[in-house]
Amino acid sequence: MSNALAPKQRRAAVGGKRRLLSRGDNPLVRAVGHLPANVHTKLLIAFVGTSVLLVAVGLLGLRVLGQSNDRVASLGPLQERAFAYGQLQRDASHIRALLAEYPGRDLYKFWTGISHGERRDVVAVDKAVVNAVARFGPGTAADRLGFIPPPEDERSLVRMRLKAEHLSTLMPRIIELDLLPERGERWLILRQRAERLATDLYQEAAVLANGAIAQIDDLIARNASSYARSRNLFIGVAVGALVLALLLGFVLSWSVIGPIQGIDSRLAAIASGDFAGHVEVENRDELGALAANVNHMNDELRRLYTELEEASRHKSEFLANMSHELRTPLNAILGFSQVLRDEMFGGVNDKQAEYLDDILSSGQHLLSLINDVLDLSKVEAGQVELDVRPFSLREAVEGGVVVVREQASEDGIQVSFAADPDADMVEGDERRIKQVILNLLSNAVKFTPAGGKVDVSTTRVNGEVRISVTDTGPGIAASDRDRIFDEFQQTDAGVEQGEGTGLGLALSRRFVELHGGRIWVDTEPDAGSTFVFTLPAKAASS
């Protein structure tokens, strides 16, 4: 229970390091988990939200395109107007320039470097002015312009028309004076008026033309500015939508994955026998319900496991006690039977001797069974303490070989032992290791038919000491390979032989595992068996 902090404690513990985008314990993820909706609804809302953002971006793009289209559409008429007004400006400039061809006397005082014009030239140029003015007036009408001018432009155009008419009435009088030998002050004043009118025409036309061009420039500038603003806005909204979508995806996924990981960790702990903790999922959806059920299952399993442990302990205690109570009278039976069989207190007939042998044989079998049960009970009850010290593995194996060799010889089985000098001295409980070796050798001899052989070997492999017992017996079926190491499990051949208790291999495995080693069998039906067990490197020294 020590690792199962309450949620508030956990949050306080990580509070200093908590970040908004930390995966598991962050406020956004927790808040989404707290929403009272099922996972399906949450996912649906997220997808709809993202879709709405995409639609918003699309609508925004359409709006920007529409505005741009409107501006482009208004640019055409404006250019047409600017061109027409520009033409008026050029015509007015032409008139003004013609009148400047023969300016008044003061100009020659100022521009001493320019030449004076001839009289006939004056008439010709002034007639050209008349023609130009005659063309200018009608050019201000809407039908000649090619469009209906706006009201404010129309007022300027009317003024220009009136001034052009005034100029056209003035020019014939100037031409009359052009032809006189002495033009006089009157001529000069009329020319000044004509120049003033031409200047006015020019300024009016320039204002119109420049105004139209300015509007075009402004439209283009506004279009460029609007494009930049729209582009930035579009990018901003798109980035915002992307960030929001990522945030939604992150938060939703972790509001689902976080609880699943927590539940997975708890289930893994339960599978390994740890019922101490609880999974903390604050979601108010299916995952929250699942976590609650996992916790309920955890509690129920813990209760059952505790009960089972208690029952197992009672069983082991019972077996240990019973084994002890059984062995005491059995020793008396065996001892007195042996005394009678040895005829220490007088002779027995053949029948009596035969019955005494049966008593001794059955008693030995029962004692062996009781000893195994007692050992197993001690192991399960955790009462076995290994007496670890260095011993010669070679001598231990040779001792076992000696024990089984007599029986093997009687059955016509050859027993051999190959010892690796590098795998001689090991550290462990010599008595328990000898018990394992003897068990494997006894099994090998028992299941090997006459004429067969049993090979024992020791080797050092990857820092481990490996002890192998190989026989030429019937082998073991694949379905039996794992269960033969469990308590009271025997192969069909073992059952048929009617010997053994089904505890030898189970005890061997317990003893090997107590030393930190492994035990297994390599076997195929009708191809013999090789039982192997190891002692780990830390327990082995050469």
Next chain:
Amino acid sequence: MRRLLIAGAVGLMVISLTACEDSGSSSAAQAALQRDADSWAIDQIEKDFHQATTMKDIELMMSLWAPNATFTVGPGETATGQDEIRRFWLEKSIAFKSATHWISDHPGYKVEITVNGDRGTLHFECHYVDYDTGTIAAVTVADQDVARIDGRWLITNMVGGTTTLSP
């Protein structure tokens, strides 16, 4: 969470308002202010023009012209480009002669300026006073097209004329 939601909503509102903002450029007040500034800059051309002719400062004069400007005076006398215009002033105008002692004066109320965007017109009258004799030596007028080029208002076309001295 609530604060985050509010912040998100405010952000979206700002984005929406920005999107709905009128795409028009400067306000009317800004436009009027710009027009006044442009008129003042164009009026400055007229002042510099008269200062240049009075002080015989050809560099100041040439600083008022656009690179490809045209200048027309008298019968067929048109100068194009800075070099021709510079020669025109130095070789054909009495104002830049060393023996001339004229002050270029001008009636401010006769100055006419129009502005439309980056283009405009400028009209003014010049009264050249000979300060040796104390008399008015010449009265002229000038009609000019002006344009804003690289941020500066410059003369792009000028036509010189004449007038009589009158109120």
